[in-house]
């Protein structure tokens with residue numbers, strides 16, 4: 001499979017090249033250059049994942065793909081990796097949180113390092129230096145996934161305000177010798193903008209090249225993040241054996257887009273529902289065709305969705321217009337200039353045909369957590385809880401809700417939602433929650449882990465931090 005840029009002004013590249021560079025040189029995102037032939041689930045998660053990698057990363061040697069899948073699957077605590085959990089007639093939860101950092105990002109971030117290492121070697125690059133911005137979960141998943149993978153290094157920027165204490169400690173306590181976390185003054189959009197600016201900085205790129213390194217990205221703009229996520233939607237189709245709607249707690253629009261690609265490959269997904277928190281730019285966009293990021297950024301209790309500018313929407317624009325690069329360029333330049341753009345009536349109609357959307361306030365999120373617990377004795381994290389609320393509001397019948405994170409990443413919110421009790425410390429809250437629910441907490445070992453990363457930077461000083469950490 002070759003890839004072309006959504007903006008149409010960059011050369012066509014192979015899978016390896018697209019994995020290495022992340023963003024296309026014209027500022028666009030890579031999308032498949034050819035229409036997708038059907039791909040059936042293969043009967044097991046590992047086999048389906050290998051088939052997907054074979055399709056999307058066909059210039060990566062088979063032995064590398066096989067090893068990547070084997071190593072990835074070994075890091076998940078559930079036998080079928082991403083199990084389904086039915087809750088009465090309400091919903092089926094697709095549990096994506098049994099990996100090392102307890103969020104769905106582990107699925108792709110335990111595979112990407114192997115793809116990237118191989119692509120770097122093939123290109124004669126000695127070191128891939130991965131820069132990421134995180135709203136909470138990408139950072140630790142990238143650090144865990146790349147930790148001690150030879151020829152790679154990771155620097156992750158996380159917002160000083162917004163992440164849960166457990167999310168923060170997952171990053172600052174991460175032990176790999178080649179991984180670093182750095183707090184950035186500001187919110188996730190500040191972090192994402194600073195990282196994008198670093199990628200666009202020609203001086204930084206030249207300095208990296210001079211030390212035989214390449215700056216790359218592990219955000220969901222990278223095809224190596226996006227396409228492995230198709231696996232669990234195809235697997236779900238195989239396991240359910242019936243058509244279904246999906247509800248996806250959405251931030252950067254990567255996970256729901258993977259579901260869309262799963263349908264392009266043949267999964268019988270009927271409707272796609274976006275679940276947002278109060279930062280509901282994407283929800284409003286899906287409902288009306290107007291993308292408007294001119295609003296205040298809110299810090300919520302579902303921090304991994306605290307995003308106003310969702311990068312993967314650009315791929316959706318390309319899909320909605322059958323690859324009309326000129327239209328995509330127009331919308332993206334409007335977004336850059338005005339933080340707003342409006343689809344044509346035709347594109348809006350197509351969008352509304354397939355997508356639904358809803359959102360929840362922090363209070364409604366807690367109510368949903370409590371309702372799911374009271375009805376089903378099942379703990380859903382704040383992001384997943386919004387998915388459940390939205391599914392009910394939209395009247396979806398027996399939908400599959402992507403359970404994007406473990407409830408144990410957000411124990412204070414969980415405890416408060418279920419009991420009304422306010423506890424100041426995540427670890428004490430996890431203990432209380434475990435006693436109350438009889439469930440077994442995960443991630444508790446973090447409490448006593450030493451903090452290894454103490455850097456804090458301003459947005460303007462990000463390039464200098466990049467130099468210092470990677471030694472350019």
Ligand SMILES: *Cc1c(COP(=O)(O)O)cnc(C)c1O
Nearest residue numbers: 137251252253254255304404405
């Ligand atoms: C990253 C994340 C999301 C948002 O996923 P996108 O692919 O960015 O839309 C939702 N929930 C959780 C728990 C996450 O970590």
